[in-house]
Amino acid sequence: MTEILRLENVSKAFGGIRAVNDVSFTLSEGEIVGLIGPNGAGKTTLVNLITGVHKLTGGKVIFAGQDVSRQKPFQAARRGLARTFQIVQPFPAMTVLENVAAGSLFGGGHAAMGAALDAARQELDFVGLGPVADTPAALLSLPNRKRLELAKSLAMKPKVLLLDEVNAGLNAAEIDGALDLIRKIAARGITIVIIEHLMKVVLSVSQRILVLHHGELIAQGDPTAVVNDPRVIEAYLGAKFAARFGTAASTSQGATSHV
Ligand SMILES: Nc1ncnc2c1ncn2[C@@H]1O[C@H](COP(=O)(O)OP(=O)(O)OP(=O)(O)O)[C@@H](O)[C@H]1O
DSSP, rough: OEEEEEEEEEEEEEEEEEEEEEEEEETTTOOOOEEOOOOSHHHHHHHHHHHHSSOSSSSEETTTTTTTTOOOOHHHHHHHHOOOSSSOOOTTTTHEEEEEEEHHHHHOOOOOHHHHHHHHHHHHHHHHHHHTTTTTTGGGGGGHHHHHOOOOOOOOTSSEEEESSTTTTOHHHHHHHHHHHHHHHHHOOOEEEEOSHHHHHHHHHEEEEEEEEEEEEEEEHHHHHHHHHHIIIIIIIHHHHHHHHOOOGSSSOOEEEEE
């Protein structure tokens, strides 16, 4: 598989707090990777480091072979590093279509309005919002606002898409729909990093899982092996969870790596 993103010993300190500490991993084109860890583990900070929102205290971010450690957020977006936010905030008075076209213009996918609107229509059809393209964004339901957020990111022509709790607040059926869409996005060759607290969801969609704890990457690997990893159980999952979900452990022992 072709490498698209590599973090080398990435760190971020806020004063005395080491929010991210010496984290290294690589992502391949088109893979879906779950990023998990307790509250305050450093997940959102890591996304902010990858997308140029925060300056690195140490280490390097390499995107498509290029050192992008010092990039600004707009440069990250234009390169194809897109992200969604925990709280979805569309421009409420603009239509659904206009919101997505704005994403396309910002991301540099299309410089001209006509081309941006065409791309926006395509992405709205892809996420299933074609029929409500001319509706003001304020009138969308929560699941549809989340789809809108995805369409906006896709209009930026991303190569890597970082999804920060994209399923929060959705019911089981809505989550299934969102996961189908995430798989369809990955099938286009876009790499997906999904931050998610619902383990059932992470396990059903991720090909690989990264575990952060106190800013450190304590394990990475195959989902079954990760949920059976004693360090991950102790730091995050708890023994009760492991007993429920970890039964297939013996088949893939050794697939995690401690770092
Ligand atoms: N801008 C900031 N200034 C100071 N400290 C920060 C800042 N952003 C994050 N932190 C601290 O860095 C640590 C990691 O926070 P972060 O939000 O990245 O964790 P998280 O894993 O995303 O948590 P959650 O699951 O609750 O969203 C926390 O101790 C947090 O208080």
